[in-house]
Amino acid sequence: MPKPGPRLRLVDVAERAGVSLATASRALAGRDGVSEEVADRVRQVSRELGYVANPFARTLAGGASTTVGLVVHQVDDPYFSEIAGGVIQLADQQNLLVQICHSGRDPDHELRQIRHLIAQRVGIIIIAGSGYSDPRLEAEAKAELGAYQQAGGRVAVIGRHSLGADAVLPDNEAGGLALGSHLLQLGHTRIAVVAGTEALTTVADRLAGVAAALHGHGLSLAGLPVVHTDFIREGGREAAERILRDHPDTTAIIALNDAMAMGVLSVLRERRIPVPGRMSVVGFDDVSVAADLAPALTTVRLPMTDMGRMALELALKPRAARSRRRSTGHRLIVRDSTAAPGHLPPYSPHS
Amino acid sequence: MPKPGPRLRLVDVAERAGVSLATASRALAGRDGVSEEVADRVRQVSRELGYVANPFARTLAGGASTTVGLVVHQVDDPYFSEIAGGVIQLADQQNLLVQICHSGRDPDHELRQIRHLIAQRVGIIIIAGSGYSDPRLEAEAKAELGAYQQAGGRVAVIGRHSLGADAVLPDNEAGGLALGSHLLQLGHTRIAVVAGTEALTTVADRLAGVAAALHGHGLSLAGLPVVHTDFIREGGREAAERILRDHPDTTAIIALNDAMAMGVLSVLRERRIPVPGRMSVVGFDDVSVAADLAPALTTVRLPMTDMGRMALELALKPRAARSRRRSTGHRLIVRDSTAAPGHLPPYSPHS
């Protein structure tokens, strides 16, 4: 790995401005103890020379860190990249740098990333994405982050409530309920759920919402196929194939996120199963492409960009005595992937 | 901004291992000048104590930087997030941290981000996304990066050739040619091009390919509507509306990236213009959702994930005397959004 070379230092600026190093530092940091006149001169020289402070030295010397670490499950998943977009939007305004780390949906890796960020001494850590239901791992992460916060670090989490930090929380349960109710009202009863990894709390929450909807109609989740696979497109594909094979009379599929819904749709398209004619499909999140899919996906909208922004806002605010929670709105977006059942004869794998 | 608190330092490890600070540093860095026995002891203690070096101090002291800065035009554009995925994949393997910055497609902002990364003393900078045709800005960025490389920094660029650095280059012109030829062979002649920002070199290259295809069939780009808008979905929408208004007899639209193609498709869907029956549409890039669109998009596939990986590989290799170029394959992927023209009567805005 290379090492960068000589650069303009603060001493150079100080010299050119005819002041001491200390004064120059104070002037640029906006600390007082410097006359307006001198401060102006320093700022002026600094601008002329195009001086940019070395953040490593600054941080090392105990200065404030200006980078925010963002941990996501997967960078190239639209759900996370939209959240990242929101974080970056606000960070840019505040002149903060965002460092994105991805955990690959592996709780151990996530913990390692968090440790790394803490070691980096970033000032703010934002953790996006569902928590894991393994209590040991959550506890470990929580302890690590607790010490970090104790030491002055700021933490905010998105879509997760178990980390003892300020949180931005979509109402996953209510969303699940809305989705379930929508399908039930259309008249579906043979509903299958593509649930994603069992280890994710988000999955559990959304599932609980679906269960509640069913309960309201005198049905139960226990009687329906619930397939746990990976929380990504490929997982949706697998689940869809299993459902078509084992429960060919299913008329509606609830995927607990849009990525999996896209996988489901792709399988249905390959098999030429009409959506929504023969099968209704719903997703969750409303990622930006959901509206462009074939057919346009009925889903629950979460304001991902706002969620990212809100999380950074929370982290930026002075730390409160107890962790704050901000919940986000959600809205059922009905598009073309759902309809009443029974428009077409049921699918037969051998036809 | 908070400052993190006290942490385990290298001296602590050294003390516990009964060696000097210097020896501990050497042992952990794998430098020689330390006996195997002592080195083992230090590593052992370090592991037991869970020591993680402070990268700021390390970098400041002239050590190797382990973070790579990735500059993209827009984080939440799938084209870039797939590239980022590739970079991160390899970086993770190499135990490097990736810091993603986005420039918002603004060359000035991009330059600022680059300066920031250099100031951060990251060891590697990867710049993804088209260059700008403004020669002044490119020159400035090039100068900045040149000095950085002079000083030992590593730079790689993706899809851009003007920065005097190792580059991963998709053959945009050949891709444009493939797209043009495909439509011409289907029999289209009233083709419109949705070109994206004029200031991007990628746009110019792809356009040149289209022009070459036309030329081969005795046609010329000059005779066709070429609409320059933003290189994103919304730009595609605008362009599509303009084309439908001003050139209602168009039978095929070439969008120079998938994002804009998605915008085009969304407008056509709203107006209930059948694709490909009445209008064929092609994109460029083959982002992962392209296959799931309505209809599935005919496009040119670029291996974005590989491109990200390749760029980091190039940057990791010892610097060559002159900048290296690796070109990527591309492949026309014919899906359902293209067909021969004239299957249906032309669109009339007043029907």
Added chain:
DNA sequence: ATAGATTGCGAAAGCGCTTTCGTAAGCGCT
């Protein structure tokens, strides 16, 4: 006027690491 409180600034001490330089010990050679 003089003591005490401000204010504006410079000197210098770190932050935690890497690296250079110096030294003591161990080696083979004459």
Added chain:
DNA sequence: AGCGCTTACGAAAGCGCTTTCGCAATCTAT
């Protein structure tokens, strides 16, 4: 035994910044 040469390690100097501390100079109060 004496010489150089290598090897293993410690002391100490910095990397570029922030901050504490102390000292003039200036100001307020008596």
